[in-house]
Amino acid sequence: MTPQEKATTEPKRIIFEHEREMPPMVVSLGTVLFNKTGTWRYLRPIYEEKMSPCNNACPAGTNIQGFIHLIRERKFVEAWRLIKETNPLPGVCGRVCPHPCELECNRRKYDEAISIHALERLAADSAFNEEASEELRLPRRKERIAIVGSGPAGLSCAYFLAKEGYQVTVFEALSAVGGMLRVGIPKYRLPREVLDKEIANIEALGVSFKTNSKIQDIRELKDYDAVVVAIGAQKSRRLNIPGEDVAGVISGMEFLKEVNLDGKTQIGKNVIIIGGGNTAIDAARSALRLGAKSTLIYRRSREEMPAIEEEVEAASKEGVEIIYLASPTKIIAQAGRVSEVEFVKMRLGEPDETGRKRPIPIEGSEFTRQADTVIAALGEEADLSLLPKGLELSESGVNFDGMQVFGGGDVVTLAGRVVDAIASGRRTANAIVRYFQGGEPESKPVKKLVSFENINTAYFPHQAAVKPSELPLAERISSFAEINLSISVEDGVREAERCFSCGVCRQCDNCLNFCPEVAVSRRNSTYEINYDYCKGCGICATECPGNVISLVEEGR
Numbered sequence: 372m373t374p375q376e377k378a379t380t381e382p383k384r385i386i387f388e389h390e391r392e393m394p395p396m397v398v399s400l401g402t403v404l405f406n407k408t409g410t411w412r413y414l415r416p417i418y419e420e421k422m423s424p425c426n427n428a429c430p431a432g433t434n435i436q437g438f439i440h441l442i443r444e445r446k447f448v449e450a451w452r453l454i455k456e457t458n459p460l461p462g463v464c465g466r467v468c469p470h471p472c473e474l475e476c477n478r479r480k481y482d483e484a485i486s487i488h489a490l491e492r493l494a495a496d497s498a499f500n501e502e503a504s505e506e507l508r509l510p511r512r513k514e515r516i517a518i519v520g521s522g523p524a525g526l527s528c529a530y531f532l533a534k535e536g537y538q539v540t541v542f543e544a545l546s547a548v549g550g551m552l553r554v555g556i557p558k559y560r561l562p563r564e565v566l567d568k569e570i571a572n573i574e575a576l577g578v579s580f581k582t583n584s585k586i587q588d589i590r591e592l593k594d595y596d597a598v599v600v601a602i603g604a605q606k607s608r609r610l611n612i613p614g615e616d617v618a619g620v621i622s623g624m625e626f627l628k629e630v631n632l633d634g635k636t637q638i639g640k641n642v643i644i645i646g647g648g649n650t651a652i653d654a655a656r657s658a659l660r661l662g663a664k665s666t667l668i669y670r671r672s673r674e675e676m677p678a679i680e681e682e683v684e685a686a687s688k689e690g691v692e693i694i695y696l697a698s699p700t701k702i703i704a705q706a707g708r709v710s711e712v713e714f715v716k717m718r719l720g721e722p723d724e725t726g727r728k729r730p731i732p733i734e735g736s737e738f739t740r741q742a743d744t745v746i747a748a749l750g751e752e753a754d755l756s757l758l759p760k761g762l763e764l765s766e767s768g769v770n771f772d773g774m775q776v777f778g779g780g781d782v783v784t785l786a787g788r789v790v791d792a793i794a795s796g797r798r799t800a801n802a803i804v805r806y807f808q809g810g811e812p813e814s815k816p817v818k819k820l821v822s823f824e825n826i827n828t829a830y831f832p833h834q835a836a837v838k839p840s841e842l843p844l845a846e847r848i849s850s851f852a853e854i855n856l857s858i859s860v861e862d863g864v865r866e867a868e869r870c871f872s873c874g875v876c877r878q879c880d881n882c883l884n885f886c887p888e889v890a891v892s893r894r895n896s897t898y899e900i901n902y903d904y905c906k907g908c909g910i911c912a913t914e915c916p917g918n919v920i921s922l923v924e925e926g927r
Contacts (some may be wrong), residue, residue: 404904407908408888412907412925416882416900421874422818425472425487430786430794431458435487436875442490443867444646445860447497454494455506458793459530459573460523460552462499462565465492466855467556468790470854477873480823483836485670485870486858492839493863499568508576509536514807515544517595519586519757522550523789524780525601526573527796528803533576535804539596541578544585547632551603552789553649554628556628558851586757591880592776597803601779601796604751604787610645614702615747619709623748625649630657638663645669645699645713646748647676648787652683654746659848665691666740670698670717689848698730700737702745711739746841755780766799768806777803777822821873825918830879837866874915882911882920 384402387393394400425435433454441450454461465488476484514537518525521543525856529539547553548570552561592598607622609615619639623646629636642658644651647669659665667686669676672695676683687693696717703711716736720730741849758764762771764778780792801813840856841847846855858866882898883891890905891898900911912920 378466407903408906409901409903412902412905414907414909414922415902415925416905416907416909416911416920416922418876418900418919420876420899421918422817422820423871423873423875424475424477424820424822425485425873427820428472428475430471430788430791431464431797432794433457433491436872438494439485439487439490439867439870440872440875441467442494442863443870445864447860448501450490450494451498451501451604452506452738454491457797458790459527460514460789460793461491461568461594462495462551462569462868462915463523463561464790464793465489465495466565467552469788471790477823477826477871478869480826480880481826482833483832486836486838486866488905489837489839489858490863490867491857493860495565495569496857497860503577506534506572506576508534508747511538511577512536512807514538514596515540515594516599516803517592518599518601519589519592520550520600520780521548521570521580521600523552523792524603524796524799525550526552526570526597527793528599528601528779528800529578529796530573530576530765531797531800532803533573533578535800537803537807539578541580541587542584542592543580544580545628545632546582548580548582551605554631555624555653557627557631557653557855559646559656559660559847560653562853574787574819588759589757589762590759590772591772597768597777597806599777599779599799599803600758600782601799602618602753602757602782603792604753604781604785606752606754607747608749610702610747610749612699612701613708614704615745617702617704617709618707619743620702620745620747623654623746624751626654626746627657630661635661640664641741642666642744642746643668643742644746644748646750647671647678648748648750649678649682650751651746651748652678652686654748656682656686656689657851658744658746659686659689659691660851663744666694667691668694668697668699668714668740670730671694672696672719675719685854689844696730697738703739708784709742709745712742712745713739715735734760751787752871755782766795767802768799774807792819818874819921820917826873827914827916827918828872831871832880832918834869836869837862874918876919877917879916881914881916885910885914 423436425629438450438453465536470488472487473484478485516537516539518529518541522542529541532539549566552566588596607624642663644655644667655667657663678795697714698717700713700715702709716733717730723729764783768777777799779796784795837858842854883893888904890901909922912922
């Protein structure tokens with residue numbers, strides 16, 4: 372470099388000849404770029420996207436933080452499309468999912484969890500009239516795939532296979548598509564127009580549905596290139612007590628099928644429901660709506676009850692009588708039909724193999740209750756009579772007698788929740804794609820999980836969550852109209868603004884504004900750090916609301 376070039380590139384030195392020439396305050400009149408403070412640094416700030424607890428807790432792997440961010444920007448259809456990248460039934464899940472994501476929400480430790488289920492429903496309802504045929508899908512392939520069962524697992528599997536271009540046919544034994552979504556969940560929780568719309572979206576991708584088509588043996592489908600068994604768990608467990616085969620004793624699934632398909636059933640004035648799961652609660656609330664006195668009896672305490680807590684509270688509020696710590700011992704009949712049920716009171720002992728306290732009968736505590744109908748809802752299991760002996764199902768598939776057979780949903784996982792079945796259906800679809808196209812199972816990079824302690828709550832005022840309104844009590848118990856109502860657009864945006872966006876940049880400019888060395892710059896929606904001048908003070912990391920900036924030791 373010549374002396375002339377050096378003179379033009381080096382910072383000009385400022386020399387004051389007199390005190391009068393000095394500024395009235397401490398301020399730089401010339402550049403300070405010659406002072407590369409990056410040489411002081413031993414900690415390096417980096418932008419590092421992390422895992423939010425809600426995303427981590429979602430069985431379907433939905434980008435919850437992502438779709439909430441889109442709602443915050445009033446991009447409702449885009450939010451719906453983002454959900455559908457992992458879940459083809461957002462309108463269903465926004466209503467019936469027990470939302471484990473909300474239990475893990477960091478905001479829950481600050482005031483109240485984000486109403487994630489209400490926001491998912493808002494996104495789905497806002498896109499209700501969108502055309503599913505516009506969804507991106509690959510060109511049609513030659514492979515033909517049969518799916519047995521049109522419940523959440525079968526629908527999910529069909530959706531993701533259709534998007535890959537495969538020819539998919541779904542066989543359903545009942546007269547309508549939807550499986551347990553249609554016959555197991557009452558209309559007051561899941562309106563049929565919502566279910567029908569989301570099934571139509573899947574059908575628009577080229578999926579063929581065949582109803583009234585019960586498959587007795589999967590070898591009937593040997594002409595297909597792959598077969599998926601996704602029949603769910605519909606076989607009710609028995610009471611195993613004297614008298615349970617008399618008239619008037621029915622299973623929970625049998626009762627719900629009659630109500631949800633036919634709209635009515637003869638149950639009399641006094642109905643006793645035995646069990647503590649979601650099927651038992653749905654049956655009890657449905658019986659109430661049919662005009663019966665509905666009594667639910669569970670052998671353990673409320674704490675051990677497996678049903679969704681909100682549903683138990685709603686049942687009690689509506690007038691279902693719930694008796695805990697009692698178990699049936701026999702059914703008493705008159706003229707061949709149930710008239711009474713004998714119970715024995717229970718106490719709780721040590722935990723059993725399920726981890727719950729074991730119910731133990733109390734000697735001499737028997738009592739009876741009148742009943743016109745007894746609904747046994749002790750849980751369900753899969754009816755695998757369509758499988759040849761020796762065939763065990765798995766999501767990854769197995770070759771049996773020249774057929775490639777896969778399983779999906781409750782027949783494999785026994786999870787019992789809609790969202791788990793949807794997730795299983797997607798995994799099965801991915802396994803089928805790998806079977807035909809090769810490749811390794813999808814793997815996502817492991818991200819650090821953001822805890823509440825990592826959040827800078829100074830930027831989030833305390834604010835109550837937006838709660839969906841409900842149908843008035845008098846109206847709800849006299850019909851099967853939907854109980855929970857959708858939140859408004861404005862309420863949805865306000866609720867989305869409460870989200871911490873754990874581990875994901877909110878583009879708040881805090882790092883840019885607080886950097887004392889002006890080492891942070893913004894380019895469109897991303898930030899860059901000039902490490903020549905960043906001295907590693909950590910102010911940017913401290914002021915980052917969502918823990919996106921991490922400090923790492925220099926050189927590591």
